[in-house]
Amino acid sequence: MHIMEGFLPWQWCLFWYIIALPVVAYGVIQIKKVTDEHPESKPLLAITGAFIFILSSLKLPSVTGSTSHPTGNGLGAVLFGPAAVSVLGAIVLVFQALLLAHGGITTLGANIVSMGIVGPFAAWLVYKGIQKVGGSPSIGIFLAAVIGDWLTYVTTAVQLSLAFPVPTFGSAFVKFILIYAYTQVPLAIAEGLLTVVIFDYIIKLRPDILRTLKVIGPAKTGETAEKSPEVA
Amino acid sequence: MINSGEEMFEHTLDDYAHSNGIKNVNEYFKVLFAILTMLVSLISTSPVIPLTIFVLVTFLIIFKAKIPAKFYLKFIAVPFSFALITFVFMAVFFGTGTSVLNLGIFNLAVTVDGFNLGFLTLARIMGGFSCLAFLALTTPMNEIFSILEDIKIPQIVVEIAMLMYRYIFVFLDEAINMYHSQETRLGYSGLKRTYKSMGLLASNLFIRTWLRGEQIYITMESRCYGGSIKTFKSRKDIGTKNILLLLSFESFLLLGTYLTWGLKII
Structure with missing residues (x-):
């Protein structure tokens, strides 16, 4: 899922940095606002980032026999909203590059767009949508994690086929998405199941944390609700 | 931490960042070296310079920073195997030109275009990854934080x-x-x-x-x-000697990039 260091031509590295930057900047402004109002949320945000990092270093067994890493995108976005997760995701990606050699520095922009922005935002929309139509939280979090993952892969496939449009963008996209479909569709479902288990335990053991979270991030929820009135 | 939880968790490179042969070298020097070299590897249009970078930086990592070769090889094995798969994939599926090798099944053939593109990507990944490894293995995170603060x-x-x-x-x-x-x-x-x-x-x-x-x-x-x-x-000041060293090294690489512009393997 991470695009490796050196994989993208420099023009596309630059392009994805330019796309990612305003969103992350917006997230930084949001986080600044929240931490100014509630100073106690700063260590909590940091710790959530650390949690996402640890989650992404767990190896997840999947049906195909291979292993993959959960991204923690779905869970993070549902708990904290997509704006905060875009910043945390960017920091986590830097740590993953420097501590685990996943991803890279020049491809950081592209990875932030797919894993820090598109995935979490999709997951958050799905969760809110299902909440709206009255689905159970378990189904909501499952679909949020799965669809968030899938859209991350679709974004990555788009990024790769834009960088290598041989012979055309369309045919390159089909090739990349087919490879992902074989390996990643089951992995996304596996992550969805794991996220449900995690979420259920948190609801069972400490429901107050989930209630508090809504108190911590009212600004974020309000902001993003404005952008997508149909689901919020 | 390096040996515990082996099956479940990834190793981290952090331990080496705090104890390596060039730990006390100025952090700006190390970071600029890694990033600039990475960028040169990225812009070159022939595999020659990225592969040169890979060899030089690997040499620095093993003999100057004194990172155990076994650990370094293990660290780069995973990205390189992915890079190799990518190379094969591109060689077979990403060509429009003349074919050089017919695989005999499903009308698949290795084409000149695909081979060159795949090999260039492989070389860039190798070059870029060795720089990333250099950064990860020689520069402690707290030094990176202070640089991040400096660049606002x-x-x-x-x-x-x-x-x-x-x-x-x-x-x-x-x-x-x-x-x-x-x-x-x-x-x-x-x-x-x-x-x-x-x-x-x-x-x-x-x-x-x-x-x-x-x-x-x-x-x-x-x-x-x-x-x-x-x-x-x-x-700590980066030092005139280091700046000169860095500039001459990068100019040497850039000159190489210019001379080998568009050079193809086949």
């Missing part, structure tokens, strides 16, 4: 990153302990049980991290935390 990354981001960095290792230890105790109770025998155990581990970790976060705030506040963390910085 917002304070809040650097602070969250610092706290995150600290707690990654605390939670990694906790997660490894939980994993081992689950494993001794046969928590990972079978797929269904694995999911249950992993879910328990992650959710328990989340709750613990949450409690820890609340406690940290109280601890920090009782020590006069006013919204920002003060850090001690000792600024």
